Amino acid sequence: MTLCRAPIRNKVDELRIISTTLGVISAVVVLVRIFYKVFYSLAELGLDDYVILATLILGVPSTIINDRGTAANGLGKDIWTVPFAQVTRFIEWFYVIEVLYFTQLALLKLSLLFFFKRIFPGPAINKIIWGTITFDILFGIAFTVAAIFQCKPISYYWTLWDGEHKGTCININALGWSNAAISIALDAWMLFIPLSQLVHLKLALNKKIGVALMFCVGTFVTVVSILRLQSLVHFANSSNPTWDQWAVALWSDVEINVGIICACMPAMRVILVRIFPKALGTSAIATDQHYAKYGTHSRVTGKGTNNGFGMSSQIMHTKTFEVRHGQRDIENGDEIGLVDMDDLSGKGRSRRNSGSAFSL
Structure with a gap:
């Protein structure tokens, strides 16, 4: 119990375990995808492979910051149990992870769009995909830049809380909400792109259902985005940020890592079919x-004929x-x-x- 008889709450370890576990799983999935394609199938990497690898590379510091930066400085605790110096360091690391999140989110969607472009080569759908790619790139740049310069001076982002510093910030709530809302709408549009092409495929009904279900797994990421949006209600105006922003950090981490895993599912199925062809009902060849x-x-x-040189x-x-x-x-x-x-x-x-x- 604290001096004011409030219970001592601590969810630091939960975030560390979830973040590290998901970070390791997403890293393994991406690396297996890349190594299989490069060293086993001997195929060239596509743009979707390079972009998902870039997403993972940005995810490594995010996972480390969750463990050694935000969680180590009070995320998951009530602010009145955290020393002042740690509160400032917590917000500094939270600022960094917010910028990384906006960049990762755009790259994750870009990887899926390049995958769609590779498997749906028709000219009409390509125009739609290229338009979506352009929008996603602009979306990522706009929110990353806005996140970096949301306060003037930039340091006011992590000194605002103590009331002893001067500066200005944009509406941080509006920044978070608008990013989440646009991201959810873009996810829904990106789900429509592959599903719209199933109508034109000459496949048995069960095959079409299988393909549709594979793409619909991505809706789980959209559900996570909605849960994250709910956690942003008190994002900027919280009087207890080290506790209230725990949910924001958690759902942001889950959204990115589960998104990476979902983006690798088609490639992982190819690998699993190669390893277990009979179990999955197809041929490895x-x-x-x-x-x-x-x-x-x-x-x-x-x-x-032999030419004397062994050839x-x-x-x-x-x-x-x-x-x-x-x-x-x-x-x-x-x-x-x-x-x-x-x-x-x-x-x-x-x-x-x-x-x-x-x-x-």
């Missing part, structure tokens, strides 16, 4: 086509293919072929599936 390249391919034909002399037959984007079922219904190629070698036009496919 077909799944590996997800990472293949398409363009001009060479095929070796004829008999080879065989062979006749090389080159075929050039015209890339034609479309959507059709593979024979076993396991994949959606998103790119077709027409043989332009002059001996008839034969169609084959490129490896650029979205595994279901």
